Amino acid sequence: MPSTARPLRKLGFLTIGLFDAADPGRGHESTLRLIELGERLGFDSAWVRHRHLQYGISSPVAVLAAASQRTRRIELGTAVIPLGWENPLRLAEDLATVDILSGGRLNPGVSVGPPVHYERVGPALYPDTADAEDFGYARVRRLLDFVRGEPATDFSGAEGFEVYSDVVQPHSPGLGRRLWYGGGSLASARWAGEHGMNLLTSSVVKAGDGDGPLDFAAIQLSQIREFRARHPDGEAARVSQGLVVIPTDSASPEQRAKYQEYAARRLPRTASPQGPAGLLFAPDLVGTSAELAERLHAHAAFREVDEVAFALPFTFEHEDYVQILTDMATELGPALGWRPAS
Numbered sequence: 001m002p003s004t005a006r007p008l009r010k011l012g013f014l015t016i017g018l019f020d021a022a023d024p025g026r027g028h029e030s031t032l033r034l035i036e037l038g039e040r041l042g043f044d045s046a047w048v049r050h051r052h053l054q055y056g057i058s059s060p061v062a063v064l065a066a067a068s069q070r071t072r073r074i075e076l077g078t079a080v081i082p083l084g085w086e087n088p089l090r091l092a093e094d095l096a097t098v099d100i101l102s103g104g105r106l107n108p109g110v111s112v113g114p115p116v117h118y119e120r121v122g123p124a125l126y127p128d129t130a131d132a133e134d135f136g137y138a139r140v141r142r143l144l145d146f147v148r149g150e151p152a153t154d155f156s157g158a159e160g161f162e163v164y165s166d167v168v169q170p171h172s173p174g175l176g177r178r179l180w181y182g183g184g185s186l187a188s189a190r191w192a193g194e195h196g197m198n199l200l201t202s203s204v205v206k207a208g209d210g211d212g213p214l215d216f217a218a219i220q221l222s223q224i225r226e227f228r229a230r231h232p233d234g235e236a237a238r239v240s241q242g243l244v245v246i247p248t249d250s251a252s253p254e255q256r257a258k259y260q261e262y263a264a265r266r267l268p269r270t271a272s273p274q275g276p277a278g279l280l281f282a283p284d285l286v287g288t289s290a291e292l293a294e295r296l297h298a299h300a301a302f303r304e305v306d307e308v309a310f311a312l313p314f315t316f317e318h319e320d321y322v323q324i325l326t327d328m329a330t331e332l333g334p335a336l337g338w339r340p341a342s
Contacts, residue, residue, distance in 0.1 A: 008336040012045030012309035014079050017057035030318045035067045041329035042340020045075040047309045061094045068102035077107035079200055080182035084115040084135045092146035092168045099172040109180035109200045137191050148176035189223040193230030198238040207273035207280040216282045220301035244284040245310040247327035259286045262313055289331035
């Protein structure tokens with residue numbers, strides 16, 4: 001088996017946190033229990049997806065605030081907060097607050113672009129400014145500035161009995177270096193690098209970024225290298241890869257069949273670019289840890305990173321996630337050269 005160019009240093013996982021509309025508390029509790037399990041298993045990080053007007057986590061910052069009080073070590077991330085739904089100043093306050101509460105463990109990941117179905121939700125989200133909102137990189141820049149301590153106003157000092165700050169409070173000094181951009185294009189990778197962010201890659205890339213035959217790994221590799229070429233930290237700039245990876249070492253026959261069927265059902269979308277944006281999806285990886293390690297070592301983009309946040313499938317049961325996370329930490333991680341945190 002070929003060795004990786006960068007030994008795996010950090011192992012994380014990503015969950016969407018689905019819930020039943022009739023009993024949302026059960027789904028949120030399941031997510032918190034998985035994060036607690038991740039810490040016990042030695043994972044370095046746990047990440048939550050972000051969904052609006054769906055049956056997934058709509059307020060990841062609030063969920064991670066709860067997780068911060070039920071864990072002591074594991075890093076907590078968002079992958080990703082779509083900034084089209086957010087006011088950067090208010091979000092900066094919430095992120096800094098949770099980072100303080102967690103003892104400096106928050107890793108906020110964000111992205112840009114208009115909200116999904118904006119033509120329908122825009123009037124509710126921005127009733128007076130829907131046609132004037134800017135959903136480009138400037139929105140990320142505002143968040144970066146506020147988190148990093150740039151002034152949000154030209155006024156500070158005392159006014160009667162009240163004392164005001166010109167920067168976001170609380171201010172968490174280390175948070176500015178733990179901001180991630182979730183990108184799947186060369187343009188996003190370039191922008192994130194130039195602005196000193198970390199880069200979250202996933203199982204989706206923009207197909208038009210590659211030359212020659214469509215090759216997911218090659219396209220993702222080119223984006224990672226473009227990011228590091230633009231980043232002040234160069235080759236040391238942080239990149240995390242987020243493929244869907246499902247180890248089956250301790251799975252029951254019924255679980256293995258379910259996992260294989262899930263991956264097979266999603267495989268056709270990987271054959272060609274999807275949608276108006278021309279998005280290319282990576283196949284889901286299912287198998288024993290030995291098989292998965294061999295496939296990952298053969299993945300050109302995986303060989304370029306030393307951090308991962310493997311994505312859990314959307315629709316499985318809690319006990320399935322327990323089995324998958326346990327196999328990741330006890331079988332797959334060590335097969336990739338990773339050591340559990342303590």
